[in-house]
Amino acid sequence: MSGSIRRIALNTGGGDAPGLNAVIRATVLSAMHQGWEVYGIRKGYGSLLDGEPLIEMDRETVRGITHLGGTILGTTNRGNPFEWPEEQPDGSIVLRDRSDELLEAFHEHRLDALIAIGGDGSLHIANRLAAKGLPVVGVPKTIDNDLAATQVTFGFHTAVQTATDAIDKLHSTAESHERVMVVEVMGRDTGWIALHSGVSGTADVILIPEIPYDIAKVCEKIEARYASGRRFGIVVVAEGAIEREGERVIREAAQPGRAERLGGVAEWVADQIRERTGIETRSIVLGHLQRGGSPTAYDRLIALRFGAAAVRCVARREFGTMVALDPPQIRAVPLAEAVAAIKRVPVDSDTVATARDLGISFGD
Numbered sequence: 001m002s003g004s005i006r007r008i009a010l011n012t013g014g015g016d017a018p019g020l021n022a023v024i025r026a027t028v029l030s031a032m033h034q035g036w037e038v039y040g041i042r043k044g045y046g047s048l049l050d051g052e053p054l055i056e057m058d059r060e061t062v063r064g065i066t067h068l069g070g071t072i073l074g075t076t077n078r079g080n081p082f083e084w085p086e087e088q089p090d091g092s093i094v095l096r097d098r099s100d101e102l103l104e105a106f107h108e109h110r111l112d113a114l115i116a117i118g119g120d121g122s123l124h125i126a127n128r129l130a131a132k133g134l135p136v137v138g139v140p141k142t143i144d145n146d147l148a149a150t151q152v153t154f155g156f157h158t159a160v161q162t163a164t165d166a167i168d169k170l171h172s173t174a175e176s177h178e179r180v181m182v183v184e185v186m187g188r189d190t191g192w193i194a195l196h197s198g199v200s201g202t203a204d205v206i207l208i209p210e211i212p213y214d215i216a217k218v219c220e221k222i223e224a225r226y227a228s229g230r231r232f233g234i235v236v237v238a239e240g241a242i243e244r245e246g247e248r249v250i251r252e253a254a255q256p257g258r259a260e261r262l263g264g265v266a267e268w269v270a271d272q273i274r275e276r277t278g279i280e281t282r283s284i285v286l287g288h289l290q291r292g293g294s295p296t297a298y299d300r301l302i303a304l305r306f307g308a309a310a311v312r313c314v315a316r317r318e319f320g321t322m323v324a325l326d327p328p329q330i331r332a333v334p335l336a337e338a339v340a341a342i343k344r345v346p347v348d349s350d351t352v353a354t355a356r357d358l359g360i361s362f363g364d
Contacts (some may be wrong), residue, residue: 005034008314009054009106010115012071013079013258017143017155020071023117025062026307032059034044034315039111040072044079044122047239048105049098066300069293080125087224103134112202114305117141119153120342123322127335129188130320137313138322139306143290144194145192148343150324150331154303159186159290160196166286167201167234180222180273180281182235184266186290191238191345193290198236199351205233205361207241207269209353210345214244217278218269223363226279234271242246244364263287275291306329320325 011026012020024040031038033311035283040055043045047054055061055073065072075311078085081102083095095111106114116126121141126138140147143159163185164307174181181205205221207213213307222233239262242248249264263285270283309323309330321332345352355362 002124005036005314007037007039007109007111008113008115008311009039009041009109009111011044012073012075012141013044013118013125013263014075014077015119016017016070016075016291017119017141017153017302018069018119018158018291018293019154019299020075020141021062021068022063022303023139023141023307023310024057024294026304027056027115027301027311028062030061030308030311031314034311039109040227043076044072045081045102046074046076048109049081049084049103054109061182066304067202067294069291069295072353073146074345076123078107080121082125099129099132100288102129106134113137113197113319115310115314118213119144120146120339121282123147123335124339126322127320128340130335133318133348135204135205135314135317135334136335137310137319138308138338139275139336140324141339143188143193144187146188146342146344147322147324147338148341149338151327152302153323154299154306155291155295156192158293158296158299159193160200161296162290163197163236163286164200165204166284166289170233170234170284173200174234174262177280178231180233180235180270180274180279182237182241182266182270182281184237184263184283184285184287184295186287187238187240188262189240189342189344191241194236194238194241195345195351195355199355199358201236202358203234203236203360205235205363205364206355207217207235207237207239207265208345209242209248210347211362211364212244212246213268215272215276216221217361218363221363222273222279224276233279235269237269239263239265241265258310322353
């Protein structure tokens with residue numbers, strides 16, 4: 001790409017996360033500091049592909065949004081331009097590759113670069129677009145914390161705080177009724193939220209995808225706790241947790257343009273505990289509570305740092321990269337490297353060891 005940077009665009013894709021608006025604000029203000037024009041693409045790549053006008057971003061557009069949850073640009077889980085879903089007359093869905101149309105629209109708007117804010121799926125898309133020549137810089141967003149190239153993704157700390165607050169509240173009702181409470185948290189194929197909130201919330205059992213569990217071992221832990229006189233229990237289970245030699249529980253099978261929807265494992269675990277031990281057991285799914293609300297101070301700061309760093313990458317023409325936290329610095333890593341593998345909880349990590357030392361069971 002030749003010539004100076006004049007006009008950049010930014011978008012937010014995939015599931016929302018606390019801190020998205022902070023990234024948007026930092027990106028807009030940092031770009032304006034460079035003397036650039038900034039435009040927002042609504043709902044992933046929707047504005048570009050549907051012919052809607054882009055949103056001209058300025059100081060007024062981003063005033064007072066750092067502390068707000070969600071994203072002022074909107075987002076979608078069905079915005080892959082390589083697999084764009086189109087409904088047919090018979091109601092079926094057909095996936096169409098509209099990536100060339102996207103690049104054409106990008107150039108028609110005389111844009112010089114794109115800052116794509118997203119998680120694993122969104123950054124896979126950004127990487128494919130970069131391979132087709134789109135000048136793009138990625139920003140890592142996901143409450144799941146499953147991007148391996150960065151120490152942390154913004155949104156994760158807020159989700160952990162939300163889950164921990166919920167677990168704290170469940171202690172009192174569980175103890176009052178002498179029940180076991182099984183709490184399901186998000187994370188897809190990783191157990192970061194479950195592990196961190198479970199340890200912080202003093203759970204008795206934590207079930208994560210990285211450590212397949214034996215339900216009999218889970219029940220043994222609960223029964224031992226009751227026998228010791230502590231007649232209530234807290235079990236935290238990641239939505240992607242898998243029973244040993246079993247399969248993960250899904251709420252909805254994969255559909256064209258959408259991945260399978262996880263959910264239901266907490267209810268299954270609760271049913272098993274009730275049937276095997278006779279102890280009254282309830283399940284609760286925190287779900288999208290973990291995505292909502294105001295970001296913590298940590299997530300605000302890291303989001304602002306990511307947004308400003310992404311603009312610096314554009315200024316240096318470091319395209320096809322993602323900004324990543326490599327303490328104490330933010331550095332640019334190749335997008336291909338960033339999405340090569342998900343970051344799973346190391347089973348020999350200090351946090352897992354700490355949990356075991358505290359007497360927390362992983363059902364193994």
